[in-house]
Amino acid sequence: MKPVRVGMVGIGQRGLQHLDCLHRIPGAQVVALCDPYEDNLAEAKIRRFVPLYQAAATRRYTDFGAMMQDGGLDALYLCIPPNVHAGEVIRAAEAGLHLFVEKPVSLFLDEALAMDRAITSAGAIATVGFNQRHDNWHAAMRDFLAGKRLVQTTIVNNGTLESHSVKHTHTETAGGPRNRVWAANYAWSGSTVVEAGIHQVDLMRYWAGDIDWVEARYQHRAEDDIVDGGDNPYGYSVTFGFACGMVANLVMTRLRRTFWGDGYMDIAWDHGHLKIEGSGPVAYYYDGPYPPAGAVGGDAVRHPLPVPPRNDNTMDINRDFIAAAATGDGATLRNTFHSSLNSHAAVLGANVSDRLGGQRVVLAELLSDERYAAFRQKEGG
Numbered sequence: 001m002k003p004v005r006v007g008m009v010g011i012g013q014r015g016l017q018h019l020d021c022l023h024r025i026p027g028a029q030v031v032a033l034c035d036p037y038e039d040n041l042a043e044a045k046i047r048r049f050v051p052l053y054q055a056a057a058t059r060r061y062t063d064f065g066a067m068m069q070d071g072g073l074d075a076l077y078l079c080i081p082p083n084v085h086a087g088e089v090i091r092a093a094e095a096g097l098h099l100f101v102e103k104p105v106s107l108f109l110d111e112a113l114a115m116d117r118a119i120t121s122a123g124a125i126a127t128v129g130f131n132q133r134h135d136n137w138h139a140a141m142r143d144f145l146a147g148k149r150l151v152q153t154t155i156v157n158n159g160t161l162e163s164h165s166v167k168h169t170h171t172e173t174a175g176g177p178r179n180r181v182w183a184a185n186y187a188w189s190g191s192t193v194v195e196a197g198i199h200q201v202d203l204m205r206y207w208a209g210d211i212d213w214v215e216a217r218y219q220h221r222a223e224d225d226i227v228d229g230g231d232n233p234y235g236y237s238v239t240f241g242f243a244c245g246m247v248a249n250l251v252m253t254r255l256r257r258t259f260w261g262d263g264y265m266d267i268a269w270d271h272g273h274l275k276i277e278g279s280g281p282v283a284y285y286y287d288g289p290y291p292p293a294g295a296v297g298g299d300a301v302r303h304p305l306p307v308p309p310r311n312d313n314t315m316d317i318n319r320d321f322i323a324a325a326a327t328g329d330g331a332t333l334r335n336t337f338h339s340s341l342n343s344h345a346a347v348l349g350a351n352v353s354d355r356l357g358g359q360r361v362v363l364a365e366l367l368s369d370e371r372y373a374a375f376r377q378k379e380g381g
């Protein structure tokens with residue numbers, strides 16, 4: 001089979017991780033890299049993250065238009081901050097390229113919808129970087145939950161603002177934070193729920209199907225507590241209503257000066273709980289005679305799922321995408337650009353709900369209703 005000729009836009013934190021995987025996948029051939037900042041294209045820098053990288057094997061561009069004009073690509077990766085898209089996805093789809101777009105695909109629903117239309121009309125194979133779906137423990141949990149009546153999921157994620165890494169985008173020259181920690185900044189990240197929580201939201205969708213509505217309240221950061229543009233809220237309390245009837249709560253905090261974090265996850269079906277423990281997913285349920293003759297508890301209700309050691313899910317999402325691009329068969333992808341829109345609408349809908357004082361936002365209405373038009377637009381809203 002002919003190798004898939006790959007171009008990549010955005011050679012920063014995530015792009016470098018994908019490049020490292022792609023250099024270890026036999027069917028992939030990285031032929032072109034694009035980044036507006038020359039230092040991000042330097043061979044020595046890329047090699048620090050991608051030991052197999054050879055500059056001589058790639059064309060390097062600081063201009064996306066020039067890269068597209070030269071052609072010679074089958075697939076394009078987009079690994080850029082979600083607020084800086086400027087038509088690259090649409091242009092690439094129209095040029096017949098298959099697409100791997102990092103989450104969140106945009107901070108603006110109109111822009112995401114326009115990308116989706118271009119991808120659909122081109123018939124491109126397109127996926128979004130929801131690598132959590134490729135974690136083999138998460139896949140085993142999906143199999144276990146299939147057919148069960150899911151009632152409630154709770155995910156708590158306490159983190160710190162300082163734990164966000166210094167990124168590779170020169171945000172200080174592009175109207176963003178001086179310290180390049182753009183994930184802490186609302187205008188660049190779209191909030192912690194949009195930038196990071198979207199992984200948990202998409203994972204819940206992997207287990208439970210699509211989301212119908214969202215209600216959210218954020219605790220916004222006090223003006224006098226904003227340092228270096230790190231203005232994302234202190235905390236987020238978001239409730240999602242799923243089409244299957246399940247209700248889920250995502251609670252996140254990003255405090256400063258704490259240097260401490262933890263998390264909790266519980267998926268409840270009508271007669272049990274599923275969690276992830278150190279050695280793998282564990283279900284808690286009773287499967288003896290009912291009603292029981294005596295007290296029930298301990299090992300009688302603890303059921304570890306049989307799982308292999310955890311895999312490298314970033315490697316596996318790349319493998320799947322390259323295989324799909326090579327064969328022209330996107331049916332094996334765990335999520336397509338189109339199917340991922342529900343995850344994007346859910347987190348962007350959380351922002352809208354917060355701005356509306358916690359009102360319920362029905363996602364189908366958010367995507368098309370006139371009263372949400374301003375919230376969907378790139379400017380204003």
Ligand SMILES: NC(=O)c1ccc[n+]([C@@H]2O[C@H](COP(=O)([O-])OP(=O)(O)OC[C@H]3O[C@@H](n4cnc5c(N)ncnc54)[C@H](O)[C@@H]3O)[C@@H](O)[C@H]2O)c1
Pocket residue numbers: 009010011012013014015034035036037040079080081082084085102103104129130131166167168169170195
């Ligand atoms: N799936 C995951 O687990 C995961 C992990 C990290 C980041 N991400 C996502 O990947 C995307 C990129 O994040 P990152 O952490 O790599 O950020 P980053 O700032 O480290 O890297 C982004 C790269 O894009 C380049 N860039 C910036 N503006 C550009 C433009 N207009 N055109 C072309 N290139 C441009 C920057 O120079 C930089 O090299 C984000 O959407 C982020 O949410 C996903």
